Structures are given as C-alpha cells and as structure tokens.
Amino acid sequence: MHLNYLAFAVPFFLAFIGLEYLVSRRQGKTYFRFNDSVTNLSIGILERLLDVFTVGIFYFVYEYLHRRFGIFDIKPSMLLWVALLICTDFIWYWYHRLAHEVSIFWCAHVVHHQSEEFNYTVSARITVFQAFIRTGFWAVLPIIGFPPAMITSMLLVHGLYPFFIHTRTIGKLGILEYILVTPSHHRVHHASNPAYLDKNYGDVFIIWDKLFGTFVKETEEPVYGLTKPLQSNSFLWQHFHFILEMLYTVRRTSGWRNRLRVIFGKPDYVDPAARGELERIYLVQSKEKGSSTKLYNYVLWQIVCTLVVLFTFILFEKYVPVPVQVGITLLILLTLINCGAIMEQKQWVFYLEFPRYIVLCIMGYYWWPHPVFLCIAAIIMITAFYFQSLLKEHYLRMVYGYPRT
Structure with a gap:
C-alpha cells in the first residue's frame, strides 16, 4: 500500500503535547488553558490539512527553479547536507525577521504569536499563508543548486526542531544556549515584554541573532501574546484580523507613498485604533454565559473527531478521490x-450545521449515487428547516446549557 507516513506526525505531536501537560501538572504549573489550546490546535489542523494540497506545488516550484536557473549542480554529500542546513537556517532567520518588520508579512505571521500561553500547542499555529511566504524565501536554495528532494528532506527536519522549543517545562540548557535556539531563547521571542520585543528570530542556531544584534537572554518572566491581546477565539478572526487592520489603515491614509509604507513598512504604521473599530463591527460579543462543561465537551469531541479524520485522510491520501478530498477539507x-x-458563544453556530450536513450528503452521494439516498437526505433537510426554531433551541441548550433568543 502507498501510505503517506507523514500522517504519523499527528499522533507524534499529540503524544508530546500530552506528555508536556502531565509534566507541567507534576511541576504544579498551569501552562494550558482550554480555549487557548483548542484555537492553537485548530489552526494547526487546517495547516496540516492544506499541506496535502500545497506540498506538491512547493516541490514543483523548487524543481522548476533548479532545472531552469540552478547555478551549481549539487550532489548530496555529508558536507553539502551540513551546508544546506546552515543555508536553510540563515534564510529562515531573515524570513522570520522580515515577518516581524514588514506589515504584509506580519499579516501571515501574527497568527503564530496570538496565544497568551506558551506550550507545544503553540507550535501548531502555522498558517498556509506563512507556508507560501517561506517558500518564496527558500526559493533561493534551488537557484543555488540544491536539488528539490534534498531541500524537501531538509525542510522536514528543520521544521521538526522548532516544535520542541515551544515549552516552559524545560529550563536553560547550559553550553547549548551559546549554539542552539533553546526553549529559553524562544520564550523570549514569544514574549510581549518591551525588552523582549522582536528578538531571537533563530530557528535552530542562535548565532544569527548574536551576529545581527537581535539576541536577548531570558532574564525576567515572559508575558506571552501580542502587545495588544486579541481577546477572541474566533477561528476566522485570528487568521484575518491584521489583514483587515492593514486595509482599514490604507483606506484612511492619503497618498500612494504613505499607503505603500503601511503595506511594506513596519507593522507600527498600522493604525492602533483599527483593531477596536473592526472588533466593534465584526465581533459582537455575547453577554450571556453558558455551561462551561457542556460547551467544552462539545468542542472537545469535535476536535478529537477532526484529528482522527485528519490522520486517516493524510495516511490514505493517495486512495481518496479528489471530490472526497474537497469534501473532507470543507467539512474540517x-x-x-x-x-x-x-467558544465565542455565537448564536449563528446552529446554522453552520446545515452546510456541514450538505457536505456530508454530497460525499455520501458520491459513494452511493442512488435516488433513494437523495430522497432521504432531502426529507431530513426539509424536516430540519420546518422545525428549525425547535431544533435551534434544543441545539443551543445542548451546546451552551441555555436557550437563546
């Protein structure tokens, strides 16, 4: 069987997240919060899912650039693998630094810094937007002459290391602090303390930060998250809030030169008042508070089921027809x-069940294209619409513990 063994990254990471949770509890620390962990994992789930469709695109880009523009014809050897590691990490440093210093790049990277906790789940906060931007930076590698297979293999290894530095359960690591990026260094990077802002960009080696003057030691307890906390668990808002803030500022800025400075200059040029105005328009907060147990249980089992579907889908990717792949993606x-x-306690969550049902019906019809299936599916949908008010009240009571009007 042609299985995609990269699927085992999902249970691998989940096992370490569970281990970190147990260690933190044993240390008497509270490093995990339910809402924070769920939003972190949600972003990671989508990125892992979209990787199925984008990895081939990235490989094609590397292959095309290597074949058409490669300066050298590099063959794998121990020395050149080391050279590729150093080049990859050097390029990462500059990608990462510019992701903090250029608004258009910060739009994608800000998602990684929104969490107000710091644990292994934070490493999952990578978006497909970041993947495309990083590919643009790493495109220099095939032009140098590194073959695509070599680059892809290195990026897998290089991408594994950062997972283990997103933790508070590991202290300082002695002599390794002078060579590698350690959890201590990366805690600084994720902190919003004024002394820690825009520091420690390295991914594997800390030497680049020391060389280019962006290194700071961990001396005071970090405060994690953005300098202005997001205060929202909305999956969509976390992905798009800064893009909207940037466009809001551009719209209210006169002169093309000033507008371009907002887009390609520092994130500081984005109007700080934009967040509050956009939140007022798009994020109407619920004043009611439901049963946390009901809410958490419903969210938890959805995340667990989604992880099982994600693992199965990636593992058997080559055997899943394209229409079903699209359906699974939409469903997730x-x-x-x-x-x-x-988690935002929105009333409109009830109406999301209709498109979820429709997607399930389309996938079901793909496997069993029979009129009887369509008739049953249509009867259920019509019945649900007819008893919509009653179903909505029952649904919201089940999820939140109270009916809402």
Missing part, C-alpha cells in the same frame, strides 16, 4: 469555524 474547515464560534 466548517468544524474549526464552529469550534471557534462556540
């Missing part, structure tokens, strides 16, 4: 939006 996306909206 709707579920992640649902989880974020439930």
